[in-house]
Structures are given as C-alpha cells and as structure tokens.
Amino acid sequence: xxxxxxxxxxxxxxxxxxxxxxVVSRSLxxxxxxxxxxxxxxxxxxxxxxxxxxxxxxxxxxxxxxxVLLLFGVMxxxxxxxxxxxxxxxxxxxxTLIAAAVFVSISLAxxxxxxKLVGDRELEPTTQQIGEAFLSSYLLPxxxxxxxxxxxxxxxxxxxxxxxxx
Amino acid sequence: MNLGNLDSLTFFYPELILLGGILLVVISDIALKGxxxxxxxxxxxxxxxxxxxxxxxxxxGSAMTLFEGMLALDNxxxxxxxxxxxxxxxVLLGSLHSxExxxxxxxxxxxxxxxxxxxxLLMANSAHLVMLYLSLELVxxxxxxxxGYLRSDRLSNEASMKYILFGAVSxxxxxxxxxxxxxxxxxxxxxxxxxxxxxxxxxxxxxxxxLLVVVLxxxxxxxxxxxxxxxxxxxxVYTGAPTPVTAFLSVAPKAAGFAILVRFFLSGLSQPAGxxxxxxxxxxxxxxxxxxxxxxxxxxxxxxxxxxxxxxMLAYSSIAHAGYILMGAVxxxxxxxxxxxxxxxxxxxxxxxxxxxxxxxxxxEKTFELQDYNGMFRRSPFLxxxxxxxxxxxxxxxxxxxxxxxxxxxxxxxxxxxYWFAVVGALNAAVAAFYYMRIMKHMxxxxxxxxxxxxxxxxxNRALLILLLVPNIVLIVFWAPIDRWTANSITLFGGL
Numbered sequence: 047x048x049x050x051x052x053x054x055x056x057x058x059x060x061x062x063x064x065x066x067x068x069v070v071s072r073s074l075x076x077x078x079x080x081x082x083x084x085x086x087x088x089x090x091x092x093x094x095x096x097x098x099x100x101x102x103x104x105x106x107x108x109x110x111x112x113x114v115l116l117l118f119g120v121m122x123x124x125x126x127x128x129x130x131x132x133x134x135x136x137x138x139x140x141x142t143l144i145a146a147a148v149f150v151s152i153s154l155a156x157x158x159x160x161x162k163l164v165g166d167r168e169l170e171p172t173t174q175q176i177g178e179a180f181l182s183s184y185l186l187p188x189x190x191x192x193x194x195x196x197x198x199x200x201x202x203x204x205x206x207x208x209x210x211x212x
Numbered sequence: 213m214n215l216g217n218l219d220s221l222t223f224f225y226p227e228l229i230l231l232g233g234i235l236l237v238v239i240s241d242i243a244l245k246g247x248x249x250x251x252x253x254x255x256x257x258x259x260x261x262x263x264x265x266x267x268x269x270x271x272x273g274s275a276m277t278l279f280e281g282m283l284a285l286d287n288x289x290x291x292x293x294x295x296x297x298x299x300x301x302x303v304l305l306g307s308l309h310s311x312e313x314x315x316x317x318x319x320x321x322x323x324x325x326x327x328x329x330x331x332x333l334l335m336a337n338s339a340h341l342v343m344l345y346l347s348l349e350l351v352x353x354x355x356x357x358x359x360g361y362l363r364s365d366r367l368s369n370e371a372s373m374k375y376i377l378f379g380a381v382s383x384x385x386x387x388x389x390x391x392x393x394x395x396x397x398x399x400x401x402x403x404x405x406x407x408x409x410x411x412x413x414x415x416x417x418x419x420x421x422x423l424l425v426v427v428l429x430x431x432x433x434x435x436x437x438x439x440x441x442x443x444x445x446x447x448x449v450y451t452g453a454p455t456p457v458t459a460f461l462s463v464a465p466k467a468a469g470f471a472i473l474v475r476f477f478l479s480g481l482s483q484p485a486g487x488x489x490x491x492x493x494x495x496x497x498x499x500x501x502x503x504x505x506x507x508x509x510x511x512x513x514x515x516x517x518x519x520x521x522x523x524x525m526l527a528y529s530s531i532a533h534a535g536y537i538l539m540g541a542v543x544x545x546x547x548x549x550x551x552x553x554x555x556x557x558x559x560x561x562x563x564x565x566x567x568x569x570x571x572x573x574x575x576x577e578k579t580f581e582l583q584d585y586n587g588m589f590r591r592s593p594f595l596x597x598x599x600x601x602x603x604x605x606x607x608x609x610x611x612x613x614x615x616x617x618x619x620x621x622x623x624x625x626x627x628x629x630x631y632w633f634a635v636v637g638a639l640n641a642a643v644a645a646f647y648y649m650r651i652m653k654h655m656x657x658x659x660x661x662x663x664x665x666x667x668x669x670x671x672x673n674r675a676l677l678i679l680l681l682v683p684n685i686v687l688i689v690f691w692a693p694i695d696r697w698t699a700n701s702i703t704l705f706g707g708l
Contacts, residue, residue, distance in 0.1 A: 155392060155424050158417040162398040162408070183280040185217050187342050190334065193231065194350050197327045200238065201357035204320045 054094060061087025074120045078113065085109045099173045213276040220278035223270060223285055226263040226293060230330040233259025234323050241319030248319060256304055256322040260329065264297040275705035277339055281401050284339035284475070284705035291553055291701035292336035292471040299464040299560055300329040302680070306568050307456035309670045311575040316362060325460075328354035332468040339479065339705065341390050341400040344472060345383075348436065351465055352379045359453040359461070371452025378445040379435060386432025389425045393480075396421065402480040403705075409492050410483060419494040422481075426497040429476065430504065436469030437534045440507040447515075450527035455574060458523060459567030462530040466537075467556050474541050474549065477501075478704060482544065489544040501542040502633065509535025509640045516647045522570050522580045525647060526563075529606065532644060533559055539621050539637060543628050546702050551624040553698040555617035558605070558687060562614050565602035565680040569595060572673050588655040590664035596655045598677050603648040605684045608641055613687040616694075 064083035071077045085108040092101035180188045221228070233256060240251050267290065275286035283289075304325060307313055313321065331350030338344040356379065360372025394400060396418060397408035414422055434442035450458045481497055482489040491497055512532030519525035537559070540552025570580065572595065577584055589596035605614035618641060625634040669677075687694065 151420075151424055152388075154417070155421040159392075159396065159421040160416065160418055161395045162412075164398070182217070184282075184342070186279040186282045187340075187346050190343070190346050190350065193234075193327065193330065194346065194353060196234070197324065197350065197354050197357070200320050200323055200327075201353070204357065204361075205363070207363075 050094075053090075057087050057090045057094075061091065074123065078116050078120050081116070082109060082113055085113060096167060096169050097172060098169075099171075099176055213274065214281055215276060215278050217279055220283075223272060223278055225266040226270075226297070227330055227333055229259055229263045229266060230326050230333070233263075234326045234330070237319070237323045237326065241323070252319055252322045253304065253308055256326060257301065259326055260297055260301045260304065263329075263333075264294065264301070267293045267297060275703060277705060278337075281403075282340045282343045283334070283337035284479075285337065286705040287701045287703040288471070288475070288705075289337045291698070292467060293333050295467055295556065295560065296329060296332045296336065296464055299460070299467070299564070300325060302560075302564055302676070303456055303460040303464070305672070305676050306459060306564070306571060307454075309575070309673050310454065310456050310571050311578075312362065312454040312571075313456065321358070321361060324354050324358050328358065328460075328465070332464055335468040336471040338472065339402050339475065341394070341402070341405075344476065345387065345390065348386075348432065348472065349383065351436070351468060352383065355461060355465060358457045359449055361454055361457065365452075367452035368454070369452075371449040374445050375449045378442075382431045382435035382442055385428045386435075389428030389432070392421055392425050392428070396425075402476065405480050406483065406492075409481070414492055414494050422492070422495045423497075423500070426477075426481070426495065426500050430473075430500060433469055433473040433476070434504065437466050437473065437538070438531050439504050439534050439538060440511045440531065441504075443508070443512070443531050446531055447524050447527045450530070451521060451523045451580075455523065455567060455571040458527075459564050459571070462526070462567065463560050463563055466530070466534060467560075470537055470541065470552065470556065474552075475704065477541075478544075478549075487546055491544065498542040498544060501538060505535045505538035505542060506633070506636055507535075508532065508538065509637065513640050513643045513647075517643070519647070520582045522582060522585070522651070524580075525582075525651070526566060526570070529644065529647070530563060532640065533563070533606075535640070536618070536621055536637060539625055539633065543624055543630075545624065545628060547627055548624040549702045550698045551617075551620035553701055554620045554694060557694060557698070558613040558617040558683070561680050561683040562602050562605035562612075565677070565684065566599065566606065568673075568677060568680060569599040569602065572669055572677070573667070575673075576667055582651065582654050585651065585654045587659040587662070587664055588667070590659065592667035592669065594674070595667060595669065595677075598681055599655060600652050601681060601684055603652055607645045607648050609645075611685070611688060613684045616687055616691055 060083055064080040064087065067080035068077045068084060071080065085104065089101045089104040089109075092098075092104060215223075236259075237252050237255050240255060241248050244251055270285075270290060272285050272290075275284065277284050304322075307321070307325075328351055331347050331354060334343065334347035335351060338347050356372055356376050359375050360368055362368035390400075393405060397405045399405050399408055409422075412418075430439075431442055433439075435445075438446040450462065453461065477497055478489055481495060482491045509532045512528045512530075512535060516525050516528035516532065519528060537552055537555050540548045540550075540555060542548070573585070573588070574580060588599075601612060605612035608614040608618035618637075622634045622637060625637065
C-alpha cells in the first residue's frame with residue numbers, strides 16, 4: 047500500500063465518520079464542528095481528483111463562509127444541547143430496510159459498473175481551463191447562476207423586511 | 213445546427229426580456245415609492261406579454277442547439293414556452309385582486325414571478341445536465357420563496373420549510389443519478405450521452421446502474437411534477453401557500469417538470485426509430501414510469517376522496533392529473549407525446565380556473581372549508597356555474613375541454629395495446645368524479661339557514677373567470693388548431 051492509499055483511506059474515514067457525527071449528534075454545536083471535518087475531507091478528495099481550484103474554493107466557501115455562518119446561527123439559538131431531533135413518526139424497520147437497500151445498490155453500482163475511465167493524468171493547474179470554459183461553452187450556466195443568486199438575494203431581503211414596512 | 217454564444221442571442225429574446233423585467237421591477241420597487249403598486253404589475257405584465265410575442269414570432273427553421281449545446285430550440289420547447297408564459301400571465305392577473313396577498317408587500321412577488329418563469333423557460337429548453345440542474349434549481353428556489361410569501365402566516369412558513377426539505381433531498385438524489393450517468397458516459401450533453409450509451413452497448417451490471425440512474429433522476433423530476441412517491445410535500449405546500457401561488461405551482465412547474473422529464477428520457481436514454489422511440493436495450497425506463505403513473509393517479513384520487521379543505525382536495529387532484537399526463541410520456545410514440553401536450557394545454561385552463569374560484573371565494577369568505585361553500589349557488593350563480601364547468605372539465609365529461617385531454621391520452625394508450633393501463637386510467641377518472649361532484653353538491657344543492665347574501669366579485673376577477681371559461685367550453689368544437697399545433701410540437705432536437 048502506497049502513501050497515497052493510506053492518505054486516501056484516512057481522509058475517507060474522517061469524512062464519512064464526521065458526517066455520521068453530524069447526523070447522530072444530539073448537540074447542534076458538535077454537529078456543526080464535525081461538519082468542519084467533513085468539508086475539509088471533501089476538499090482533500092478533490093485534490094485526489096486533481097481538481098485544485100475546486101479544493102481551494104471548497105475550503106474558502108464552505109469552511110470559511112458557510113460554516114462560520116452556520117456557527118453564528120447555532121450560537122443564536124437558545125437550546126444547544128440535548129435536542130430531540132427525531133420526527134414524530136419513527137419507523138425503525140422500514141427505515142432500516144430502505145437504507146440498507148439504498149446502501150447496497152449504490153455500493154454495488156460503484157464497484158461493479160464499467161466506468162468510462164480516462165486513465166492517470168498529469169496534475170496540472172485547472173484554473174485556466176475553468177476560466178475559459180466559463181466564458182465560452184459554459185457562458186450561459188455561468189450567467190444563469192447569477193440570476194439564481196439574485197433571486198436568493200431578493201428572497202433574503204423579503205425574509206428580513208420589517209413587518210410594518212409594507 | 214449548433215449555434216455559438218453570440219449567434220444564439222437572436223433566439224434568446226424572450227428570456228432576455230424576462231431578465232430585463234426582473235431588474236426593472238426590482239428598481240421601480242425602490243425608486244417609485246408612491247407609484248410602485250400600480251407600475252409593478254403593469255411592468256410584469258408587459259414583460260410577460262412581450263416575451264410571449266417574441267416566442268410566437270420565433271422562426272428557427274429546423275431544430276438546433278443554442279449556447280454551445282446548452283439549450284435545444286425545437287417545436288417541443290416552443291410549445292412549452294408559450295404554455296408557461298400564458299400560465300404566468302394568467303397567474304399574474306389572478307393574483308392582482310387576491311386578499312391573501314393584499315396584506316403583504318407585493319414588489320418582490322412580481323420579480324419572483326418573472327424569475328420563476330425565466331427558470332421554467334430554460335427548463336423546457338435544457339439539453340445539458342448542468343443547464344437542466346441549474347434551471348430546475350432556479351425554479352425550485354423561487355418557488356420556496358413564493359410559497360413562504362405570507363411571512364406572518366404559520367401555515368405558509370411550514371409549507372415553505374417542508375418544500376425546501378423535500379426539494380433538497382430529491383434534487384440530491386437526482387444529482388447522484390447524473391453523476392452515475394456522467395461516470396458511465398463521460399459527458400453531460402444529453403445527445404452525447406445517448407451516443408456514448410449506444411456506442412458502448414449497455415451490458416452486464418451497467419444495465420442495473422442505468423436503471424438506478426432512472427430511479428434517482430425520476431426522484432428529481434417526480435418532485436417537480438408531484439408524482440407518487442415524491443408527492444409528500446404537495447398537500448401541505450398547496451394548502452399553506454397563498455392560493456395564486458398554489459394555482460401557479462399546480463400548473464406551470466408541473467408542466468416544466470414534464471418537459472424536462474420527456475427531454476431527458478427521450479433525448480438521453482432512447483433513440484428515435486421511425487414514428488416512435490426505442491429505449492436503450494436493457495434499460496426499460498418506461499416500465500418504471502408506468503408504475504409511477506399508476507401509483508400517482510390511484511393514490512392522488514383515493515386521498516382526495518376524504519378531504520374537506522378545498523385547497524388540499526385540489527392538491528391531491530393535481531397529483532392524480534400528473535398520473536394521467538405521465539401516461540402520454542411513457543408510450544414512446546408521437547401520438548402519446550401529442551396526447552400529453554393536449555392534456556397539459558386543457559389542464560392549464562381547467563385547473564387554474566378551479567383554483568381561481570377558490571381565490572375569489574376566499575376573498576370575501578376567508579375560508580377554504582367545503583362546508584362553507586354551502587349555498588354558493590344562491591349567493592353567486594355565476595361563480596357556482598363557473599366552478600361546476602371547471603370541475604366537470606377536470607372529470608372529463610364531454611361538452612367540456614377536459615374530455616378532449618382524456619380522449620387523446622386514453623386513445624394513445626389503447627393504440628399501443630396497453631388496455632389494462634387505459635382501464636386503470638378510466639377507473640381512476642370514475643373515482644375522481646365522486647369528489648369533484650361533492651364540491652358541486654355543496655355549492656348547488658346544500659343550503660344553510662342563513663339568508664343568501666350576494667357575493668362580491670371584482671370586475672377584473674369576473675373578466676378573468678370568463679377568460680378561463682372560454683377555452684373550457686369552446687375547445688371541444690374548435691379542437692383542430694390545438695390538434696395541429698400539438699402535432700407540430702412533438703419535434704424534438706435529435707429525434708423524430
């Protein structure tokens with residue numbers, strides 16, 4: 047087993063393990079902090095795929111931006127510990143069966159499918175290619191994404207509007 | 213023909229007009245403090261009408277792709293663009309005199325309506341998985357905001373929250389399906405995906421994986437069209453949202469969802485063969501969708517039987533109609549696709565009409581309960597008769613347009629020899645008749661002891677009701693133009 051494999055397995059374990067903690071933890075604070083490790087783990091996985099810019103953006107935006115916002119949000123809620131986050135209807139048997147079926151089918155698909163592989167490639171910077179794609183073949187999605195953000199801004203403005211200001 | 217970014221702009225006027233409309237409405241909302249409540253609806257209406265005009269004027273010759281293969285411009289997309297813009301205009305007019313929206317600031321509502329229409333137009337055109345996801349997300353995000361528009365209303369908030377949660381999960385599933393598809397074909401372009409799948413001949417475990425892709429992506433499209441088992445959000449969201457928004461959700465994003473579903477499955481996972489399509493061997497996606505269709509109409513109709521809240525009942529009814537519409541999409545024939553378009557077109561007028569009557573009654577009665585509709589015929593004969601026509605149309609009873617839709621759909625199903633499928637649909641239509649008739653019974657036959665006070669309807673609302681009634685009554689006679697239009701509209705880029 048090479049060093050790369052060891053690093054990969056470690057990253058995968060940390061990513062999945064912390065994601066599990068996010069879901070099962072009974073304290074919001076623990077959930078948010080373990081989300082930190084999930085985000086970092088995903089960034090490292092991007093590096094393994096040779097997506098350097100994406101890894102950087104993942105750290106900047108998810109860890110630096112979204113996570114900090116989440117922390118602020120969590121700090122402002124009053125009940126931080128011992129939350130009971132289960133739904134009113136709890137169906138352990140049906141839930142387990144469906145989860146198991148999804149897990150088995152997705153893992154089988156991952157391992158047994160004949161993927162279209164491109165083989166090993168040299169690690170090279172991707173920023174230039176991404177920039178060119180944004181201004182050529184992916185110009186329309188790039189612009190529509192900004193419409194999406196505009197809508198999100200309008201929605202946020204609507205949510206925080208004072209009640210009296212009709 | 214594939215057009216580059218600059219050349220494509222000539223065929224992109226409707227979308228550009230809507231985009232300009234959004235910006236103008238946002239600016240006028242800030243700049244024109246005193247006049248904005250008059251100017252904004254006019255601006256929105258002007259943008260929608262102008263976009264509709266440009267869409268009708270579009271002469272693209274043969275089918276082609278725009279923006280480096282991001283969008284496909286074909287008759288199929290044009291049909292949906294006209295449909296969605298008409299739906300947008302009708303919903304805008306219906307929202308103007310709605311008491312539910314009177315108490316809140318309206319400026320953003322118009323900007324959001326334009327944004328969601330823009331998103332839906334792009335959905336109808338998308339031929340690339342990135343564009344498909346992005347337009348779907350634009351529509352979803354805007355819908356979440358519109359559903360939660362009544363901020364001080366607890367039900368509206370709850371509806372928005374549920375919508376977001378279900379939306380996030382189903383979009384996640386859909387994206388996972390896309391990623392599997394990308395892994396197998398190495399492409400995000402629908403036509404390239406089809407070519408790759410045909411070239412490698414899907415065999416062995418890849419067949420199973422591709423079926424998994426079908427199931428996962430159906431989750432995303434099923435969420436937008438409110439098909440069982442991805443319908444759980446639908447009753448609560450439809451009940452909590454302001455009624456004009458509910459009317460909108462029950463027609464426009466549903467239609468856009470069907471457009472995207474048909475394009476994904478027909479362009480990506482099947483190949484044209486003469487007068488019809490063949491699914492890629494070993495991946496029987498129509499069977500998956502037939503099961504979804506049967507479940508959708510049966511569950512929707514049965515659940516609607518016991519509802520006493522009008523909005524909730526119409527929510528389940530719209531789920532059931534998604535099942536009928538899906539019947540046309542799974543046949544893989546030109547006549548099936550045409551039947552689906554006819555059904556959607558008549559569904560627009562009958563369903564918007566029914567929801568619009570609910571809006572008008574809420575304006576003066578402040579209630580959605582069936583009990584409170586008692587004696588409506590004595591209070592406003594016009595409203596009761598209008599509602600009855602919309603409901604009879606929804607059932608599919610002959611003199612009204614709904615019959616035309618059912619006729620085309622069941623005809624196309626029988627043409628393919630799927631008799632059991634047609635029987636299931638017909639039985640469902642019979643079940644549906646029961647709860648639609650129940651509304652009519654309450655409005656016309658049951659009276660309470662109170663003296664019948666006349667119901668006030670504003671002139672605009674009355675005019676709009678008549679506008680919605682006309683197609684329901686005359687289409688059965690003047691069906692030839694619709695027949696021609698839909699027959700022309702089944703041309704998809706890269707097929708038939």
